[in-house]
Amino acid sequence: MNRKGVHKTRRPRNQYNTTMASSDPNKLLSKADKLTRLSLTRWSADWKTATVLYEQAANGFRVSKNIEKAKTAYEKASQGQQMLSSPWDAAKHMESAAALAKELCNWREVADFYQKASELFMECGRPQPASDALAKGARALEDTMPEEAIQLYTDAITILEDDEKEQMSFDLYRAVTSVYIKLEKYTDAASSLLRLGLAADKCNATNSQTKAYLGAIIVYLYAHDFKQAEQCYNDCTQIDAFLKSDHSRCAGKFLSAYTDGDVDEIKKIAQSSAVSHLDHAIIRLARKLPTGDVSSLKAVTAEDDEEPLDENDLT
Amino acid sequence: MSVIDILFRVDEVCKKYDKYDIDKQREQNAYGDDAFARVYAVVDSTIQQALIKSEAAAKESNRAVAAAWNAEVRRAKGRLMDEVPKLRKLANKKAKGLTKEDIAIRQDLVLALPERIQAIPDGITSAASHTGGWAATSAHPHIKFDSPEGPVDSDYFSHSEESSQFRNEYEMRKLKQDEGLDIISEGLDTLKNLALDMNEELDRQVPLMDEIDSKVDRANSEVRNTNLRLKKTITEMRSSRNFCIDITLMCVLLGIIMWLYNALK
Helix, strand or coil: CHHHHHHHHHCCHHHHCCCCCCCCHHHHHHHHHHHHCCCCCCCCCCHHHHHHHHHHHHHHHHHCCCHHHHHHHHHHHHHHHHHCCCHHHHHHHHHHHHHHHHHCCCHHHHHHHHHHHHHHHHHHCCHHHHHHHHHHHHHHHCCCCHHHHHHHHHHHHHHHHHCCCHHHHHHHHHHHHHHHHHCCCHHHHHHHHHHHHHHHHHCCCHHHHHHHHHHHHHHHHHCCCHHHHHHHHHHHHCCHHHHCCHHHHHHHHHHHHHHHCCHHHHHHHHCCHHHHCCCHHHHHHHHHCCCCCHHHHHHHHHHHHHHHHHHHHHC | CCHHHHHHHHHHHHHHCHHHCHHHHHHHHHHHCCHHHHHHHHHHHHHHHHHHHHHHHHHCCCHHHHHHHHHHHHHHHHHHHHHHHHHHHHHHCCCCCCCHHHHHHHHHHHHHHHHHHHHCCCCCCCCHHHHHHHHHHHHCCCCCCCCCHHHHHHHHHHHHHHHHHHHHHHHHHHHHHHHHHHHHHHHHHHHHHHHHHHHHHHHHHHHHHHHHHHHHHHHHHHHHHHHHHHHHHHHHHCCHHHHHHHHHHHHHHHHHHHHHHHHHC
């Protein structure tokens, strides 16, 4: 009886699930380290067993919620897989390591790990998971390191476009736009929307394209840059698909309401259905229109209108 | 004596004793003595007839018939209004056997006449001033707009109250329809946007499905190959003969164990 009781207390609960011989991840880790460290007795590292041990150790640490150690174990496992020239597994381990780093709020490491994972995926010749990894990293970093996040997003988009999978890049473009809007960099946001329009054009996704252009015009109006907005509108109407759509009519109404200086009209257009189906960040901007003084724009345009009349009189 | 003779004699006798016939005397007196009374009696009877006709017209369901009767009523009213100035003149005339009070009464009666004539309903309730105007103009002796204008005006006016009601109803129904159509158009807009988004999403998924298709085909063929090899290996290692031997031996073993168990129990 006594023996049984002692036997029970000796084994901690969480290690019931481990199926290895010695059920302590630390022990596994040290064993694996010993296998890989080169010394006088060991001339070549035994990566095969070491990798297996690293993986087991990492699982054990994750179960016991020892995140720091789990992360290091995953790193080492990934390294081992690389040595064994299986980049897919290496990349997968890197991703897990990055996810754990995110929990630890170690942002620099998160960025590095995800980038490494994406490189490994590219080595496998799989651009999709590569861009997915970068996108995950960017999403994790959106709040804390937005510039870094934008960089990661842009890289992810480039990977996809190189692989001619523009369809997948729409979500990434929208994420970039929302980050720019949060940073209040409106020209950048508008330009990313225009790039979205270009990508949509390549895969004939006219609805997304027209929505992107309308969104860009709204962003310009929100930044109170009326000339840019008008220019953007003129450029976009060159495109057939946009010209024929509801969104271009809505944009035209916006611009004419601005030139008339009619605040109620602007608010009414912002409530219309064409605007309500855009991205929510853009809807929020549209509802806050008009920013600044609309009547000043009206005065400027009124002056412009008088001059042509005078010319007519002269002739 | 023949019948004709009797008739002639009766006529003569009646003529002789006519002066004793009270009703006839009254009538004749009215006719003979007093132009005012005569004219007034005629006017009165006309007014009564007009009233009856207008009541019938109000009850009439056939609009055309009602309009025609109203027109006649109006014509009668016009003629009566013509008579009024004549009566006024006659009322002022001093007649034999009439006291000053009688004359005053007659003047009052004449004054009351126009009101009575106007009060005859002829299908126009709201535009009383118009009819007053028309009646006034038709009261001028030298302007007589009677038959040609009458029915046209009456048709026009008799439709106005009902047509204004219709117009109101029409406007209200149109507004309600507009509201409903607005709601429908909003819903359709939402549906359109949803449908376009779904369209794009499906377009996006088509190449993914193609990839899945090819990958699954590859996996399928690999699994089939593996199965074949496994089958081959198993048959090499254990042919069916050996399998039967295994089973029989196991049954024998079980039997021995059961016998031992029974023996030991």
